[in-house]
Amino acid sequence: xxxxxxxxxxxxxxxxxxxxxxxxxxxxxxxxxxxxxxxxxxxxxxxxxxxxxxxxxxxxxxxxxxxxxxxxxxxxxxxxxxxxxxxxxxxxxxxxxxxxxxxxxxxxxxxxxxxxxxxxxxxxxxxxxxxxxxxxxxxxxxxxxxxxxxxxxxxxxxxxxxxxxxxxxxxxxxxxxxxxxxxxxxxxxxxxxxxxxxxxxxxxxxxxxxxxxxxxxxxxxxxxxxxxxxxxxxxxxxx
Amino acid sequence: xxxxxxxxxxxxxxxxxxxxxxxxxxxxxxxxxxxxxxxxxxxxxxxxxxxxxxxxxxxxxxxxxxxxxxxxxxxxxxxxxxxxxxxxxxxxxxxxxxxxxxxxxxxxxxxxxxxxxxxxxxxxxxxxxxxxxxxxxxxxxxxxxxxxxxxxxxxxxxxxxxxxxxxxxxxxxxxxxxxxxxxxxxxxxxxxxxxxxxxxxxxxxxxxxxxxxxxxxxxxxxxxxxxxxxxxxxxxxxx
Numbered sequence: 001x002x003x004x005x006x007x008x009x010x011x012x013x014x015x016x017x018x019x020x021x022x023x024x025x026x027x028x029x030x031x032x033x034x035x036x037x038x039x040x041x042x043x044x045x046x047x048x049x050x051x052x053x054x055x056x057x058x059x060x061x062x063x064x065x066x067x068x069x070x071x072x073x074x075x076x077x078x079x080x081x082x083x084x085x086x087x088x089x090x091x092x093x094x095x096x097x098x099x100x101x102x103x104x105x106x107x108x109x110x111x112x113x114x115x116x117x118x119x120x121x122x123x124x125x126x127x128x129x130x131x132x133x134x135x136x137x138x139x140x141x142x143x144x145x146x147x148x149x150x151x152x153x154x155x156x157x158x159x160x161x162x163x164x165x166x167x168x169x170x171x172x173x174x175x176x177x178x179x180x181x182x183x184x185x186x187x188x189x190x191x192x193x194x195x196x197x198x199x200x201x202x203x204x205x206x207x208x209x210x211x212x213x214x215x216x217x218x219x220x221x222x223x224x225x226x227x228x229x230x231x232x233x234x235x236x237x238x239x
Numbered sequence: 240x241x242x243x244x245x246x247x248x249x250x251x252x253x254x255x256x257x258x259x260x261x262x263x264x265x266x267x268x269x270x271x272x273x274x275x276x277x278x279x280x281x282x283x284x285x286x287x288x289x290x291x292x293x294x295x296x297x298x299x300x301x302x303x304x305x306x307x308x309x310x311x312x313x314x315x316x317x318x319x320x321x322x323x324x325x326x327x328x329x330x331x332x333x334x335x336x337x338x339x340x341x342x343x344x345x346x347x348x349x350x351x352x353x354x355x356x357x358x359x360x361x362x363x364x365x366x367x368x369x370x371x372x373x374x375x376x377x378x379x380x381x382x383x384x385x386x387x388x389x390x391x392x393x394x395x396x397x398x399x400x401x402x403x404x405x406x407x408x409x410x411x412x413x414x415x416x417x418x419x420x421x422x423x424x425x426x427x428x429x430x431x432x433x434x435x436x437x438x439x440x441x442x443x444x445x446x447x448x449x450x451x452x453x454x455x456x457x458x459x460x461x462x463x464x465x466x467x468x469x470x471x472x473x474x475x476x477x478x
Contacts, residue, residue, distance in 0.1 A: 014442055016278045017411070018269030019457060021262075025283070030257030039255045041290070044264070044281035047442075051280070074423045075443040075454075076430035116426030151445065172256070184313045187355030191315035203253055203286075204314040206390065215314075218258060 003038045003169030007059040010044040011052060011070035011080055012150055024069040024155045031159055036169035037065070047071060052083040060087070060145055065166065067159075070150030072139065074116040081140070084147055085124035095123040098138055105136035131161040170222045175231055179238045182206075182213040189237045190217065197230045199223060242277045242408030246298040249283040250291060250309035250319055251389055263308040263394045270398055275408035276304070286316050288325070295326040299384055304405065306398075309389030311378065313355040320379070323386055324363035334362040337377055344375035370400040409461040414470055418477045421445075421452040428476045429456065436469045438462060 008028055014020040025042050032039045040063060045051045052071075059066045071080030085092035098121035099113075106113045120137035123129065130139035130148065134157045139148040141162070148158040179186055183206045194202045200221040207214055217234060219227050247267055253259040264281050271278045279302060284290045291310075298305045310319030324331035337360035338352075345352045359376035362368065369378035369387065373396045378387040380401070387397040418425055422445045433441045439460040446453055456473060458466050 012442075013440060014444060014457065015264075016268055016281070017413075017459070018265060018267075018272050018278075019413075020444065021265045023260075025254075026257060026260045028257075029255055033257050039257075040285060042255070042281075042283035046279060073443070073445060074426040076426065076433045077442050111421065111423070114423060114427065116430075117423035119426070174256075174258075182350065184350070184353060184356035187313040187315065187358070188353065191355075194315045201252060203251075203316050204312070205253060205259065206312060218253065220256070 001169070003036050003172075004064040004167060005040050005062075006032055006037050006065045006067065007040060007063040008042045009052070009055050009059065009066065009068045010042065010150075011047065011068060012044075013046045013077070015044050015070075016046050022069075023152050024150065027152070027156055028067055028069075028159060031163060033172055035163060035166060036171040037166060038169070038172075047077050047079060049079060049083055049086070052080065053087045056084060056087040056145060060143060064144065066145045067162075068145065068147050069155050072120065072137070072147060072149055074119050078119065080147060081122050081124065084127075084140075084142055084145060087145075088124070088143055090124040090126060090142065092122055092124045094118050094121045098123045098129060101129075101136055101138055130158050133157050133161070172220050173222065173224050173227055174218060174220045175227050177217045177219070177231055177234055177238075178214060179217060179234070180212065180214040181238065183215045186215055186217070186238065190234070193230055193233050196233070197221075197226055200226055200230055202230070240408070242275050242411075243303040243406060244279045244301075245271055245276050245304045245306065246279060246302040247281045248291070248294050248298065248305065248307045249281065249389075250286065250307060251283075252285045252316075254283050254309075255285050261308075262391050263389065266391070266395055267306055267308075267398060270402060272411055274402060274405060275410040276405060277408070277411075286310060286318060288318060288322055291319065291322040292326045295323060295384060299326070299382060303383065305384045306401075307384065307386050308394050311359065311376070311386060311388055313358050317358065319386060320361050320363065323366075323379075323381055323384060326384075327363070327382055329363040329365060329381065331361055331363040333357050333360045337362045337368060340368075340375055340377055369397050372396050372400070411459050412461065412463050412466055413457060413459045414466050416456045416458070416470055416473055416477075417453060418456060418473070419451065419453040420477065422454045425454055425456070425477065429473070432469055432472050435472070436460075436465055439465055439469055441469070 127140040127142040366379040366381040444455045
């Protein structure tokens with residue numbers, strides 16, 4: 001059985017302008033791979049209603065699950081929750097369960113739960129809250145879309161909250177072979193090995209170090225014996 | 240007149256599996272912003288013909304220019320050039336101008352220009368070559384799509400080759416104001432300033448340092464006087 005599939009939507013003008021370097025994609029990719037879920041596509045979009053809604057609707061239809069990052073804070077440019085509600089035609093307003101979480105959190109520090117902070121309790125009908133152990137304001141899951149914060153520490157904590165709830169597949173097995181020759185010399189025999197093992201994903205990632213060329217050959221799949229055999233075939237040719 | 244728009248397609252299973260952390264998106268975003276081109280969307284896709292072709296066709300139609308990264312090396316998993324040709328229904332084979340560049344490059348080091356390396360001279364009909372001062376194998380431009388390497392040093396050199404050929408817009412002016420208060424306290428007045436200056440893009444990027452909350456307010460636009468006025472309005476409220 002093929003692994004479950006996933007897509008991610010990174011939301012934020014600051015990523016597209018080059019102001020901020022996204023790190024959430026790399027984190028989620030590694031986490032999903034570790035539980036046997038194949039991340040198939042990532043889209044980075046700006047803070048625009050139409051673009052976000054279209055991306056959510058398209059990807060939620062194609063992939064088993066979707067993960068979003070960004071746009072759920074208290075300021076005017078935080079529009080993700082409203083876009084998710086619109087994408088699934090759900091009513092959205094401040095919800096009591098989310099408000100209670102915020103009220104308890106801010107009471108501890110004597111911070112006022114003002115109108116802006118209450119925006120973070122806007123949760124669509126039928127959504128399930130996602131725990132935020134860092135700064136309380138919850139994410140949520142609606143249909144197959146998991147809506148999470150953009151701040152990396154919060155995003156990563158939310159991913160940790162969500163991961164045990166996901167149905168993973170067979171965790172991908174991965175082995176890497178380093179070959180200290182130029183990719184142009186590796187490519188011919190490597191292509192033959194790739195054809196011999198069509199069920200494996202074989203990638204070649206070239207590097208240059210101290211003026212010498214080489215490549216890391218990464219072989220991934222679910223069948224450990226086939227991976228070992230393919231690695232053995234390459235070692236016989238190149239080492 | 241609005242700025243020209245752009246999209247990027249990052250191609251490679253290694254990004255989606257979490258093996259490799261992409262850095263090309265952040266680099267391109269900053270470079271395009273510096274010449275007044277608005278990067279509006281990025282898609283990260285795997286090494287699959289159908290997915291790559293669909294992304295190229297969709298984005299090339301919507302945005303003024305498209306930039307791709309990855310998949311133009313000599314190995315079997317390098318399929319980008321063929322996908323671009325297919326996306327625009329162009330014939331592709333080893334082209335004499337690209338072969339001459341490779342022949343000259345490999346002659347210098349006494350390296351054989353074998354069949355695998357010749358794959359890097361596969362260029363679609365009607366495409367213009369993009370100079371690669373790092374490792375010779377060229378990128379290319381077909382229609383409004385710029386096809387570049389995934390290795391960051393090569394990608395960045397190709398971006399530098401391409402940038403002077405692009406028609407930029409008014410370079411975006413950006414000013415940042417640091418406010419040492421929680422976003423929840425900033426959000427209300429900030430939203431009012433955002434409504435007062437609808438032509439400006441105003442973003443709030445929270446941080447937490449040494450247990451204290453704050454946010455960087457980034458105001459971007461083409462009108463320096465309006466940006467100064469908005470910054471002044473915020474300073475009056477918060478500083």
